[in-house]
Amino acid sequence: MKTASPFLELDSVERVELSFNGELLHLPDGSNLAAALLASGVDAFRKTPVSGAPRAPFCMMGACFDCLVEIDGVVQQACMLEVRAGLEIMSPDTTGAFDEPA
Amino acid sequence: MNRRDLLVIGAGPAGMAAAAKAVKLGLTVTVLDEQPRAGGQIYRDVERAAKARGAMLGKDYVYGASLAAEMRESEIEYLSGSIVWAIEDGFRVSYTRDGSGAQIEADRILLATGALERPMPLPGWTLPGVMTAGAGQILLKQSGVLARRAVLVGTGPLLYLIAAQMVRAGTPPLALVETQTRSDFIRATRHLGGALRGWRYLAKGLTMLAAIQRAGVPRFTGATDISVEGQDRAEAVVFTCAGREHRIECDTVFLHHGVVPNVQAARSLDIPHEWRADQACFVPQLDGWGESPVAGVFIAGDGAGIGGAKVAEIAGRLAVLKIAEAAGRLSVKERDQRAAPLRRMIRRELAARPFLDLAYPPFAGALAPVDETIICRCEEVTAGDIRSAAKLGCLGPNQAKSFSRAGMGPCQGRYCGLTVTTLLAGANGQTADQTGYYRIRPPLKPVTLGELAAMSVTEPVGKE
Amino acid sequence: METDYAIIGGGVVGLSVAWGLLKRGLRVTVLDGDDGSFRASRGNFGLVWVQSKGMKQPRYARWSQQSAALWAEFAAELGHNTGLSVPLEQRGGYDLHFSEETLQDTVSKYEVLKEALGGDYPYEVLGHNALRKEEPHIGPKVVGAILHHQDGHANPLKLLQALADDVRRLGGHVLTGKTVTEVTKTDGFQISCSDSTTVSAAKVVLSAGLGAAQLGPKLGFKAPVRPQRGQVLITEKLPKLINRPSLIARQVDEGGIQIGATNEEVGRDDRVTQPGLSGLAAEAIAAYPALAKAQLVRSWGALRVLSPDGLPIYQESAEMPGAYLVTCHSGITLAAAHARLLPDWLEGHQNAPDLEVFSEDRFALS
Numbered sequence: 001m002k003t004a005s006p007f008l009e010l011d012s013v014e015r016v017e018l019s020f021n022g023e024l025l026h027l028p029d030g031s032n033l034a035a036a037l038l039a040s041g042v043d044a045f046r047k048t049p050v051s052g053a054p055r056a057p058f059c060m061m062g063a064c065f066d067c068l069v070e071i072d073g074v075v076q077q078a079c080m081l082e083v084r085a086g087l088e089i090m091s092p093d094t095t096g097a098f099d100e101p102a
Numbered sequence: 103m104n105r106r107d108l109l110v111i112g113a114g115p116a117g118m119a120a121a122a123k124a125v126k127l128g129l130t131v132t133v134l135d136e137q138p139r140a141g142g143q144i145y146r147d148v149e150r151a152a153k154a155r156g157a158m159l160g161k162d163y164v165y166g167a168s169l170a171a172e173m174r175e176s177e178i179e180y181l182s183g184s185i186v187w188a189i190e191d192g193f194r195v196s197y198t199r200d201g202s203g204a205q206i207e208a209d210r211i212l213l214a215t216g217a218l219e220r221p222m223p224l225p226g227w228t229l230p231g232v233m234t235a236g237a238g239q240i241l242l243k244q245s246g247v248l249a250r251r252a253v254l255v256g257t258g259p260l261l262y263l264i265a266a267q268m269v270r271a272g273t274p275p276l277a278l279v280e281t282q283t284r285s286d287f288i289r290a291t292r293h294l295g296g297a298l299r300g301w302r303y304l305a306k307g308l309t310m311l312a313a314i315q316r317a318g319v320p321r322f323t324g325a326t327d328i329s330v331e332g333q334d335r336a337e338a339v340v341f342t343c344a345g346r347e348h349r350i351e352c353d354t355v356f357l358h359h360g361v362v363p364n365v366q367a368a369r370s371l372d373i374p375h376e377w378r379a380d381q382a383c384f385v386p387q388l389d390g391w392g393e394s395p396v397a398g399v400f401i402a403g404d405g406a407g408i409g410g411a412k413v414a415e416i417a418g419r420l421a422v423l424k425i426a427e428a429a430g431r432l433s434v435k436e437r438d439q440r441a442a443p444l445r446r447m448i449r450r451e452l453a454a455r456p457f458l459d460l461a462y463p464p465f466a467g468a469l470a471p472v473d474e475t476i477i478c479r480c481e482e483v484t485a486g487d488i489r490s491a492a493k494l495g496c497l498g499p500n501q502a503k504s505f506s507r508a509g510m511g512p513c514q515g516r517y518c519g520l521t522v523t524t525l526l527a528g529a530n531g532q533t534a535d536q537t538g539y540y541r542i543r544p545p546l547k548p549v550t551l552g553e554l555a556a557m558s559v560t561e562p563v564g565k566e
Numbered sequence: 567m568e569t570d571y572a573i574i575g576g577g578v579v580g581l582s583v584a585w586g587l588l589k590r591g592l593r594v595t596v597l598d599g600d601d602g603s604f605r606a607s608r609g610n611f612g613l614v615w616v617q618s619k620g621m622k623q624p625r626y627a628r629w630s631q632q633s634a635a636l637w638a639e640f641a642a643e644l645g646h647n648t649g650l651s652v653p654l655e656q657r658g659g660y661d662l663h664f665s666e667e668t669l670q671d672t673v674s675k676y677e678v679l680k681e682a683l684g685g686d687y688p689y690e691v692l693g694h695n696a697l698r699k700e701e702p703h704i705g706p707k708v709v710g711a712i713l714h715h716q717d718g719h720a721n722p723l724k725l726l727q728a729l730a731d732d733v734r735r736l737g738g739h740v741l742t743g744k745t746v747t748e749v750t751k752t753d754g755f756q757i758s759c760s761d762s763t764t765v766s767a768a769k770v771v772l773s774a775g776l777g778a779a780q781l782g783p784k785l786g787f788k789a790p791v792r793p794q795r796g797q798v799l800i801t802e803k804l805p806k807l808i809n810r811p812s813l814i815a816r817q818v819d820e821g822g823i824q825i826g827a828t829n830e831e832v833g834r835d836d837r838v839t840q841p842g843l844s845g846l847a848a849e850a851i852a853a854y855p856a857l858a859k860a861q862l863v864r865s866w867g868a869l870r871v872l873s874p875d876g877l878p879i880y881q882e883s884a885e886m887p888g889a890y891l892v893t894c895h896s897g898i899t900l901a902a903a904h905a906r907l908l909p910d911w912l913e914g915h916q917n918a919p920d921l922e923v924f925s926e927d928r929f930a931l932s
């Protein structure tokens with residue numbers, strides 16, 4: 001999931017530790033969470049519940065919901081959050097459906 | 103419950119200017135905005151970013167800091183990070199802040215919720231690495247994050263602005279793949295007179311283009327058959343230009359073909375909308391002050407019809423004049439006197455629009471995409487699914503939604519609504535007005551059940 | 567005559583009946599409203615439900631049971647014909663209780679009904695611990711549940727879509743965007759719409775949901791149906807959380823949790839309200855506490871089509887023989903019966919179901 005980042009970061013702000021799907025990351029404190037994850041090389045934030053296709057931020061303004069991540073059991077938009085130390089971020093699990101599709 | 107004379111939703115130029123004006127006229131005002139920082143889309147996070155990157159972003163951007171400061175310094179209750187999810191009669195507004203629900207009541211409401219980028223469904227547009235151009239600009243403005251190898255695809259002044267900002271930041275885009283054609287330009291020249299009256303915009307545009315050219319960014323115009331290729335992320339943009347197929351490898355694709363009003367809040371109040379052919383979008387019905395047929399609900403800024411940041415700011419002040427008059431703070435005469443110069447300014451600011459709308463029309467290939475293209479990103483519904491729904495008798499988006507699931511995901515139709523209307527209108531041989539739009543209902547944005555339950559004062563409303 | 571049957575109203579009731587008639591080789595024209603019409607068929611809760619139906623009228627309980635028993639085959643046939651799946655799960659459903667008293671009270675009523683049905687009412691009572699084995703996410707406030715084995719749930723929108731598709735495939739004419747304004751009878755029936763479309767038909771079925779209240783009297787019906795609002799919630803798609811449906815919540819085939827529904831007498835107002843949403847959310851969390859962290863992504867209000875006693879109305883017009891009123895509150899549950907059994911009644915076959923108790927004669931003239 002993590003590659004050499006296609007993004008370049010201009011600012012050098014103090015970094016704090018958090019995790020994404022269990023992997024430790026050091027991201028600029030107080031910066032936009034979706035931007036910071038992208039800049040750190042996270043490619044796909046989640047998989048869609050419909051087809052399992054990978055998704056990453058699209059609009060960066062809270063409108064498209066492609067940047068969804070799960071924090072403390074609540075699925076939220078990463079582009080509307082700021083980086084804080086200790087966040088445990090996960091890709092949402094959305095696999096519920098009928099047991100035996102009729 | 104807290105009751106205010108005026109509640110403003112949105113702290114972009116329209117909302118910030120309106121709130122500051124309203125307080126000066128003696129009204130009690132609360133501003134709610136879902137972003138953690140003031141500024142709206144154009145002046146995103148301006149108070150922090152102007153300090154860090156003002157030079158790169160230009161003085162039009164830095165100007166926004168003065169609006170934010172004016173709002174901050176007055177008696178306004180500004181609640182950042184407040185997501186409005188329901189507006190009900192009375193008016194009672196429900197919102198989420200810091201993970202819990204709250205409500206506020208107000209005599210009047212100003213919706214200043216701005217614009218969204220026009221959906222641009224193309225094959226491959228859901229791949230990671232494909233973003234809106236506005237998103238690229240937000241990454242740059244707010245976070246100082248730049249795409250190293252990006253291609254800009256689409257049309258319009260904002261595309262040039264972003265390209266110019268990227269050039270200034272030292273990471274010029276690999277190419278501009280533009281969809282407008284020479285004949286669009288020729289058609290637009292009959293509005294050149296207006297454009298010259300709005301010469302400031304033209305001059306700015308030419309300066310930006312020159313900077314892009316100087317940086318050696320290749321430009322392709324009149325591009326068609328555009329798609330994004332890639333396995334698990336964007337790897338290349340493919341398109342046809344002047345009869346030849348091109349393929350440009352890249353990591354990031356920024357799409358843009360204009361902005362359209364964000365109608366979610368207005369629609370949720372059943373405010374009637376009509377189709378504006380020149381801007382190819384729905385706009386709310388408003389009087390000359392921005393008041394809607396739902397008395398007491400005003401709309402200003404790009405949410406009322408696309409006019410840009412300056413018009414948004416002035417329209418916010420104009421709306422407040424009627425609000426203040428209705429609240430007994432201004433006489434009708436005072437109101438009208440103060441409005442006259444504002445109206446003149448709006449006319450001047452809008453002078454260049456007819457030229458721009460014709461010179462940079464939306465990309466036809468994305469207004470009515472080919473059958474296989476996903477048009478609803480949330481539920482992964484294709485253009486073909488919508489055309490099939492039309493064959494099953496769906497005349498409008500609400501029937502099509504129940505058959506296709508388009509518009510049922512968390513974005514609530516923000517990025518498929520206009521496409522679905524356009525596709526159904528085409529398939530049924532009807533106008534966009536006849537076809538209509540999604541019925542928008544609360545919650546305007548998702549809200550946790552726990553938060554909702556915590557707002558429950560009574561026993562459940564009654565059950566079978 | 568252009569058609570054997572004109573069906574006024576293309577919701578789940580009208581389309582189910584149309585489908586059944588087409589399968590018998592009859593010609594059918596369906597007239598349906600526009601994108602903004604009130605449509606219970608696209609706002610309902612999707613239960614194929616037996617328990618608690620017909621507590622005072624065993625014939626209704628029996629009719630619901632008959633339909634539930636026909637559902638799987640009906641859904642399979644629609645799926646086979648159209649290539650669209652109509653998801654259905656019939657592994658029982660719960661009536662959840664938060665107090666011992668209401669649980670006991672309901673059980674004693676079920677016993678009376680069971681007796682009247684000759685013992686064919688397969689339910690069992692689960693205490694909290696037994697229920698917890700079935701539903702690991704059930705909350706401590708739920709004292710127990712009645713598990714009725716004839717209950718289940720379906721995807722009502724997929725049902726509607728498959729019906730809309732198959733009715734056309736079978737040669738039915740469906741005209742949407744129509745408002746029927748007049749029906750007259752000379753030789754046969756003449757049906758006129760506001761846009762001056764006319765259809766002539768040998769027989770007419772009025773299945774216009776709430777629209778029947780206005781049109782009914784023109785055809786000699788009382789048609790005493792009224793709207794009752796139900797607000798419904800649906801969450802984001804979640805991992806498996808709920809196994810069997812209840813009136814409080816169910817996990818739909820796409821993964822979201824659907825929560826319902828209020829019962830509000832507010833006329834033709836189908837808006838949602840914050841108190842409505844909050845009340846439903848609170849109840850759902852009481853039943854399944856894990857839902858507190860789930861995001862509500864959509865909600866809606868829809869209007870039930872209710873007769874004074876909540877039971878269906880099946881009535882041939884005395885004034886205009888050949889015109890039939892067909893309306894019910896549980897159109898999803900009854901879809902299979904409407905498709906498979908009602909055509910015999912409309913056609914006057916000798917093996918037609920006895921629907922006498924559902925005649926509108928049971929209501930006093932208002």
Ligand SMILES: Cc1cc2nc3c(=O)[nH]c(=O)nc-3n(C[C@H](O)[C@H](O)[C@H](O)COP(=O)(O)OP(=O)(O)OC[C@H]3O[C@@H](n4cnc5c(N)ncnc54)[C@H](O)[C@@H]3O)c2cc1C
Pocket residue numbers: 061111112113114115116117134135136137141142143144145184185186187214215216217218219235236237239240260263361367402403404405410411412414546547
């Ligand atoms: C991504 C993007 C980038 C743009 N960049 C430029 C640019 O560089 N230059 C330019 O001239 N124009 C730009 N525009 C056009 C822009 O719309 C206008 O210039 C200007 O921002 C409009 O101002 P406004 O006050 O109407 O709305 P906005 O500035 O868009 O402000 C609307 C505010 O409402 C808030 N909001 C919306 N819904 C809710 C809700 N439910 N609850 C709480 N708050 C809510 C948003 O958070 C936002 O802060 C851009 C547009 C977009 C969409």
Ligand SMILES: Cc1cc2nc3c(=O)[nH]c(=O)nc-3n(C[C@H](O)[C@H](O)[C@H](O)COP(=O)(O)OP(=O)(O)OC[C@H]3O[C@@H](n4cnc5c(N)ncnc54)[C@H](O)[C@@H]3O)c2cc1C
Pocket residue numbers: 574575576577578579580597598599600603604605606607608609610611612613614615744745746747773774775776777778781795796797798826827868869870871893894895896897898899900
């Ligand atoms: C909140 C809620 C939850 C429910 N839950 C369940 C459940 O779990 N299980 C269950 O079995 N049932 C449930 N129901 C009930 C079920 O949805 C209805 O019984 C069923 O949808 C009724 O279908 P209908 O076709 O009669 O009405 P509708 O779906 O309302 O259709 C009527 C149609 O008639 C058309 N029409 C009206 N007037 C005219 C006219 N003049 N000319 C032409 N066309 C006209 C309209 O356009 C409309 O399409 C629920 C209902 C609600 C509201």
Ligand code: FES
Pocket residue numbers: 034056057058059060061062063064065066067068077078079080
């Ligand atoms: S990127 Fe679109 S909502 Fe976050």
